[in-house]
Amino acid sequence: MNNSLFIDVGSYQKQKNGEDCYGDTIYSKKIPEERRVISILSDGLGSGVKANILSSMTTRMAMKFMEDNADLLRSSEIMMDALPICQTRKISYATFSIVDSELEGKTRIFEMDNPHFIFIRNNKSLSIKGRKFSSPKWKERAINASQIMTQPEDRIILISDGVTQAGIGNQKYPLGWGRQGCIDYILKEIQKDPRISSQTLAQKIVEEALNKEIGKKAGDDISCICIYFRIPRKLLVLTGPPFDEDKDHEFAELVSDYDGKVAICGGTTANIVERELCLKCQIDKTSFDTQIPMSSIMEGVDLVTEGILTLTDAYRMLKEGIDRKSNVASVRLVNLLLSSDKIDFVVGTKINIAHQDPNLPMELEIRRNIVKKIFRLLQSRYLKEISVRYL
Amino acid sequence: MEKIKIKICCGTSCFVMGSAQIQVLEFAPPADIADKIEIEESRCMNYCKNTTAKYNRGPFVLVNGELIEEANFEKVVNKVREILNQEK
Numbered sequence: 001m002n003n004s005l006f007i008d009v010g011s012y013q014k015q016k017n018g019e020d021c022y023g024d025t026i027y028s029k030k031i032p033e034e035r036r037v038i039s040i041l042s043d044g045l046g047s048g049v050k051a052n053i054l055s056s057m058t059t060r061m062a063m064k065f066m067e068d069n070a071d072l073l074r075s076s077e078i079m080m081d082a083l084p085i086c087q088t089r090k091i092s093y094a095t096f097s098i099v100d101s102e103l104e105g106k107t108r109i110f111e112m113d114n115p116h117f118i119f120i121r122n123n124k125s126l127s128i129k130g131r132k133f134s135s136p137k138w139k140e141r142a143i144n145a146s147q148i149m150t151q152p153e154d155r156i157i158l159i160s161d162g163v164t165q166a167g168i169g170n171q172k173y174p175l176g177w178g179r180q181g182c183i184d185y186i187l188k189e190i191q192k193d194p195r196i197s198s199q200t201l202a203q204k205i206v207e208e209a210l211n212k213e214i215g216k217k218a219g220d221d222i223s224c225i226c227i228y229f230r231i232p233r234k235l236l237v238l239t240g241p242p243f244d245e246d247k248d249h250e251f252a253e254l255v256s257d258y259d260g261k262v263a264i265c266g267g268t269t270a271n272i273v274e275r276e277l278c279l280k281c282q283i284d285k286t287s288f289d290t291q292i293p294m295s296s297i298m299e300g301v302d303l304v305t306e307g308i309l310t311l312t313d314a315y316r317m318l319k320e321g322i323d324r325k326s327n328v329a330s331v332r333l334v335n336l337l338l339s340s341d342k343i344d345f346v347v348g349t350k351i352n353i354a355h356q357d358p359n360l361p362m363e364l365e366i367r368r369n370i371v372k373k374i375f376r377l378l379q380s381r382y383l384k385e386i387s388v389r390y391l
Numbered sequence: 392m393e394k395i396k397i398k399i400c401c402g403t404s405c406f407v408m409g410s411a412q413i414q415v416l417e418f419a420p421p422a423d424i425a426d427k428i429e430i431e432e433s434r435c436m437n438y439c440k441n442t443t444a445k446y447n448r449g450p451f452v453l454v455n456g457e458l459i460e461e462a463n464f465e466k467v468v469n470k471v472r473e474i475l476n477q478e479k
Binding site: 283290291293353359 | 401402403404406407408411412414417418431432433434435437439440442446447449
């Protein structure tokens with residue numbers, strides 16, 4: 001099925017003021033063979049190391065049970081039994097919220113004692129009625145189960161009580177920021193930027209909660225997971241001239257036929273596309289840098305850069321973080337890669353003999369190798385969907 | 392008077408061999424030629440491939456259509472001054 005959604009998961013946390021580690025734990029996992037994404041947020045009793053142990057035990061156990069499709073009631077009993085008992089409070093306790101999403105659209109949510117999840121569709125917060133149940137052993141700990149058929153542009157947001165109780169006790173928010181306050185803020189942010197990524201939104205929510213606190217000191221662990229269901233953002237990366245010159249036209253037509261963004265990495269590659277499609281391509285002088293060749297502007301193409309040097313630098317920055325100005329060609333390429341969900345590489349395998357001259361002062365990779373390194377990193381670290389074709 | 396056209400190749404091999412240093416002409420040209428030149432950067436001009444020379448002779452720069460091999464800042468500036476002197 002090709003109409004499946006892409007699930008963009010992002011999270012952000014802030015620990016309680018004065019603590020070294022987080023008392024809440026966030027854990028997300030993709031199961032590609034079942035086309036599922038599971039995200040879990042757990043809040044451990046208290047704060048600091050003790051809470052961290054409780055919450056991380058809970059998330060790890062819950063993840064294992066969810067992956068195995070185990071019975072939830074039985075699993076939660078096991079989890080509650082397994083948690084160590086706090087010496088001061090004489091109870092064992094950690095909350096959890098679990099979101100189990102299938103790419104085809106069905107999403108199940110299980111919650112115990114966390115603030116109720118926030119569900120946003122068409123820029124409105126909808127309340128979802130769940131089913132409550134509890135095990136005979138732990139009657140006071142009810143689990144709330146809900147199910148949603150997700151649509152593109154839906155968002156699910158999980159927050160810990162550190163968010164809803166932010167600012168509690170001060171004059172402006174005597175009862176804390178509250179779930180409604182948080183919803184109003186989220187809706188405002190989505191209205192400002194309807195395509196805001198999950199990572200940015202989660203960070204904004206946590207920072208806004210922190211702003212409510214007296215002296216910006218977190219009174220409790222503040223955590224947020226955002227899940228954003230969207231139609232995959234596609235990107236075509238064309239690099240290198242085709243081995244067989246007769247295929248130049250077929251190669252160039254990939255650009256005009258593509259239903260997404262397009263990046264061309266390679267001077268000769270750009271020349272081929274320019275020639276075959278009769279497009280105008282001009283150097284963009286605003287991207288000048290002493291180490292990376294300038295990018296160009298071509299109609300219908302989102303980015304045109306030089307090949308090997310830019311790709312090598314982009315790979316380095318994907319690994320180590322962006323350390324150049326935002327107008328530089330390689331930074332633009334990295335940003336384009338990171339903002340896409342599904343990336344199709346088409347690699348022309350013709351080798352430029354001039355690059356193999358041993359007198360060249362810098363290590364110049366063979367194109368196939370550097371592309372392989374880049375897409376492996378995008379797959380493993382950034383969870384992107386990648387396809388590669390050699391021409 | 393028509394400006395002297397300088398076309399700098401910014402293809403991969405020319406770039407690593409120093410064409411970025413020649414691009415400085417655009418931002419900080421010597422005063423005597425500053426208003427007499429017009430600079431254009433180009434993607435690979437194919438001189439590195441269509442050559443009979445054994446080794447790469449880049450960076451390649453065209454000054455008024457005349458090819459300069461193994462170009463550098465001085466070579467290009469000298470060439471420009473030479474043309475200016477001829478015109479006088």
